Amino acid sequence: MKPEINEQLLLKGLVNNDSKAIETIYKDNFNMVQAFILNNNGTYDDARDIFQEAMITLYEKAKSGSFVLTSQIKTYVYSVCRRLWLKRLQQMGRYVPRLEGFEETIPVEDDLEIHEKKNVDFAIMERALGSLGEPCKSLIEAYYIHKKGMTEIAAEFGYTNADNAKNQKYKCLMRLKKLFFSQYNIGE
Amino acid sequence: MEDILLLEAIERYLAGTMLPAEKEYFEQLRKNTPEIDQMVVEHKLFLQQMDQFSERRDLRDALHEVHNDLASKGDIYEGGEISTKGRIVQLWNKYRRVTAIAASIAGITALVITILANYLSPANKSSIEQLTRKVSNLERTTNALNTEIKNKQHVTIPREEFKSAGTGFMIDGKGFIVTNAHVLTGTGAVVVNNKGDQYDAKIINIDQIRDLAIIKIDDSDFKPYTSLPYSIKKSDVDLGEELFTLGYPRDEIVYNMGYLSAKSGYDGDTSSCQISLSANPGNSGGPVFNKNGEIVGVLSAKQTQAEGVVFAIKAKGLYKMVDDLKESDTTVQKMKMPSSALLKGMNRVDQIKELQNYVFLVKAYNQK
Numbered sequence: 001m002k003p004e005i006n007e008q009l010l011l012k013g014l015v016n017n018d019s020k021a022i023e024t025i026y027k028d029n030f031n032m033v034q035a036f037i038l039n040n041n042g043t044y045d046d047a048r049d050i051f052q053e054a055m056i057t058l059y060e061k062a063k064s065g066s067f068v069l070t071s072q073i074k075t076y077v078y079s080v081c082r083r084l085w086l087k088r089l090q091q092m093g094r095y096v097p098r099l100e101g102f103e104e105t106i107p108v109e110d111d112l113e114i115h116e117k118k119n120v121d122f123a124i125m126e127r128a129l130g131s132l133g134e135p136c137k138s139l140i141e142a143y144y145i146h147k148k149g150m151t152e153i154a155a156e157f158g159y160t161n162a163d164n165a166k167n168q169k170y171k172c173l174m175r176l177k178k179l180f181f182s183q184y185n186i187g188e
Numbered sequence: 189m190e191d192i193l194l195l196e197a198i199e200r201y202l203a204g205t206m207l208p209a210e211k212e213y214f215e216q217l218r219k220n221t222p223e224i225d226q227m228v229v230e231h232k233l234f235l236q237q238m239d240q241f242s243e244r245r246d247l248r249d250a251l252h253e254v255h256n257d258l259a260s261k262g263d264i265y266e267g268g269e270i271s272t273k274g275r276i277v278q279l280w281n282k283y284r285r286v287t288a289i290a291a292s293i294a295g296i297t298a299l300v301i302t303i304l305a306n307y308l309s310p311a312n313k314s315s316i317e318q319l320t321r322k323v324s325n326l327e328r329t330t331n332a333l334n335t336e337i338k339n340k341q342h343v344t345i346p347r348e349e350f351k352s353a354g355t356g357f358m359i360d361g362k363g364f365i366v367t368n369a370h371v372l373t374g375t376g377a378v379v380v381n382n383k384g385d386q387y388d389a390k391i392i393n394i395d396q397i398r399d400l401a402i403i404k405i406d407d408s409d410f411k412p413y414t415s416l417p418y419s420i421k422k423s424d425v426d427l428g429e430e431l432f433t434l435g436y437p438r439d440e441i442v443y444n445m446g447y448l449s450a451k452s453g454y455d456g457d458t459s460s461c462q463i464s465l466s467a468n469p470g471n472s473g474g475p476v477f478n479k480n481g482e483i484v485g486v487l488s489a490k491q492t493q494a495e496g497v498v499f500a501i502k503a504k505g506l507y508k509m510v511d512d513l514k515e516s517d518t519t520v521q522k523m524k525m526p527s528s529a530l531l532k533g534m535n536r537v538d539q540i541k542e543l544q545n546y547v548f549l550v551k552a553y554n555q556k
Contacts, residue, residue, distance in 0.1 A: 023254045027263050044266040052251045125241040145242040170192045
């Protein structure tokens with residue numbers, strides 16, 4: 001009974017970006033994944049990439065609220081990593097008849113599909129923000145990501161008043177939205 | 189200016205900071221003006237994406253930080269550049285001589301084992317035999333052919349030595365013929381049709397990796413076909429599906445039939461498949477047809493230890509080769525893969541009558 005409660009708490013911590021929880025999950029699972037990747041033609045960097053990708057998948061899953069802990073975090077993370085690594089190997093054009101590693105796995109294909117879509121969205125936003133240029137990028141991030149007030153922003157960016165800053169922000173936002181939606185597929 | 193106010197209103201509405209009366213008014217406005225409704229939906233989506241973006245970025249940063257933290261604490265080990273270095277150096281100094289001795293013993297043992305293994309293991313390199321007929325098989329026929337060539341006043345190929353022979357089939361009525369790469373061991377080729385007419389051909393492309401090659405009939409006597417009666421199928425064949433082939437293990441065209449026995453080829457190769465069918469040297473490069481007379485593969489090799497086990501390259505590979513080729517070679521740009529299915533539903537005898545006109549004996553020689 002106890003370990004299950006513990007794992008629930010860890011997931012809650014992960015959703016709230018609690019570094020203690022992240023560190024615990026990281027420490028408990030990373031070495032297993034690293035050993036698996038290294039045993040299957042991977043490098044230390046591959047292990048790090050794949051594991052962090054799996055952590056993000058776990059985070060998304062936990063955050064979506066639909067995550068009922070039907071398996072241990074360990075099993076879930078391992079399954080995701082295995083799937084991701086297999087895919088990576090295939091993309092590199094290496095034929096892998098059978099991955100070594102005998103840990104129990106669970107089906108994670110659906111989660112990975114969602115994750116993939118989010119990866120794409122993330123990349124689109126990153127590109128859009130990147131091509132926005134300064135000071136627009138900082139202005140937008142200050143308002144929408146760091147949730148700063150207009151007066152504060154005006155002072156920080158050297159605008160004479162909040163209205164000026166608001167005007168500028170509006171122009172930047174329109175450009176960003178245009179950049180974003182030119183790539184983003186609403187239909188899906 | 190109005191747009192700014194509208195956007196501000198939308199943001200306040202989405203954030204839920206409107207006063208009840210204002211909210212009611214705005215909702216009414218939204219209901220009545222589809223454009224505004226659209227803007228609200230769009231902006232909501234955008235803000236969501238923005239939130240997800242920042243969350244994900246924060247998480248990514250946090251993960252990097254934790255990783256580096258754990259690595260520096262020694263909870264994660266990444267190939268030795270971290271704090272444990274001191275100890276490794278110590279150990280190295282202490283055990284250097286032992287290590288050196290151990291390494292040399294290991295090296296010698298490995299060497300001995302390799303030599304023994306090579307010496308003792310049965311030579312299984314020849315477990316696969318390419319179905320090309322070799323020169324010995326051909327010597328008898330070469331003479332006959334030479335006289336035939338002379339009779340026909342075809343002096344373009346005076347007295348070459350034929351190196352190998354196999355089968356080929358037409359993929360474009362203009363004279364493009366596909367065969368195996370290993371059939372073309374020489375520098376030139378001639379093709380002979382089922383009536384015994386011989387044409388000069390030039391080698392267009394040899395793809396050793398896929399073991400496929402394309403040659404083109406280059407002879408004034410050759411009359412191009414306007415169309416071919418079969419198509420080349422990209423999709424996989426099902427296990428047990430009936431297949432047949434036409435080829436030239438002798439100087440005469442020979443028919444054989446069998447079935448698909450495995451979806452992958454020798455040693456698990458997925459670009460080819462295994463067919464149970466009796467084939468002989470000379471069948472290499474021959475087309476594999478399904479019951480509708482469509483081409484599904486190119487016969488390439490057989491297993492020597494087992495009778496009736498042959499391998500064929502899947503037709504998909506053919507498309508890939510042609511696509512690659514079209515990018516690099518302009519002479520094949522006009523080549524078109526056949527796509528008709530005129531033989532469907534015909535009985536086998538009639539199908540063969542039709543198909544044999546497009547299957548050729550391919551002979552490779554060295555130009556002198």
